[in-house]
Amino acid sequence: EVQLVESGGGLVQPGGSLRLSCVASAFTFSDHYMDWVRQAPGKGLEWVGRLRNKANSYTSEYAASVKGRFTISRDDSRNSLYLQMNNLKTEDTAVYYCVRLGLKTTPYYCDYWGQGTLVTVSS
Amino acid sequence: DIQMTQSPSSLSASVGDRVTITCRASQAISNCLAWFQQKPGEAPKSLIYEVSSLQSGVPSRFSGSVSETDFTLTISSLQPEDFATYYCQQYKSYPITFGQGSRLDIK
Numbered sequence A: 001e002v003q004l005v006e007s008g009g010g011l012v013q014p015g016g017s018l019r020l021s022c023v024a025s026a027f028t029f030s031d032h033y034m035d036w037v038r039q040a041p042g043k044g045l046e047w048v049g050r051l052r053n054k055a056n057s058y059t060s061e062y063a064a065s066v067k068g069r070f071t072i073s074r075d076d077s078r079n080s081l082y083l084q085m086n087n088l089k090t091e092d093t094a095v096y097y098c099v100r101l102g103l104k105t106t107p108y109y110c111d112y113w114g115q116g117t118l119v120t121v122s123s
Numbered sequence B: 001d002i003q004m005t006q007s008p009s010s011l012s013a014s015v016g017d018r019v020t021i022t023c024r025a026s027q028a029i030s031n032c033l034a035w036f037q038q039k040p041g042e043a044p045k046s047l048i049y050e051v052s053s054l055q056s057g058v059p060s061r062f063s064g065s066v067s068e069t070d071f072t073l074t075i076s077s078l079q080p081e082d083f084a085t086y087y088c089q090q091y092k093s094y095p096i097t098f099g100q101g102s103r104l105d106i107k
Helices: none
Strands: A003-007 A010-012 A018-025 A034-039 A045-051 A060-062 A070-075 A080-085 A094-102 A109-113 A117-121 B004-007 B010-013 B019-025 B033-038 B045-049 B062-067 B070-075 B085-090 B102-106
Touching: A003 A094, A018 A094, A018 A117, A034 A070, A034 A080, A034 A109, A045 A070, A045 A080, A045 A094, A045 B085, A060 A070, A109 B033, A109 B045, B004 B085, B010 B019, B019 B033, B019 B085, B019 B102, B033 B062, B045 B062, B070 B085
Parallel strands: A010 A117, B010 B102
Antiparallel strands: A003 A018, A018 A080, A034 A045, A034 A094, A045 A060, A070 A080, A094 A109, A094 A117, B004 B019, B019 B070, B033 B045, B033 B085, B062 B070, B085 B102
């Protein structure tokens, strides 16, 4: 069964940094594009960014709200996806989900979600 | 950015009812439309991709369709476990965008 397990969330002060991790299992992680999606308390879903696979040069895309502050990376040898978040703002407070993209058709589409990790930015 | 507008924002229905939720895109998105279900306190679950393709394990009472610019999620006969919030998403172009959500409550 496909599993995505996020970790690394917590309380951080405005201007601070945090690194989230997502460990994948039960599929060939290196084949898949991966997304981060977040959800502020009581709000809807917001796409954060995407990291492509090695075959596509590990290129990435970001939402305007996080571009220049957040960086997505991966370690295929560890089946892991990361989200480095710098210069955090109070509006970054959210549950962050790691999402796998399915490969049956293009463009690729979200298919499996992790359980999420909560990031709280507050002084 | 492509805006995704869902309607209704909330609705009440009974077990056994047929329910439809609509999502309209501000620009053409071809067939790059997905639907997700989220229950309180849980992660979203993928239901449908490419307008009408069911994700593995999703019951056949869920279906998706499109008419011109309106994308529709239909639940043919509501079950107790279907009461949740539903989101549409376009993945035609960046930034990927979601609808604001449609909350389905028990009447």
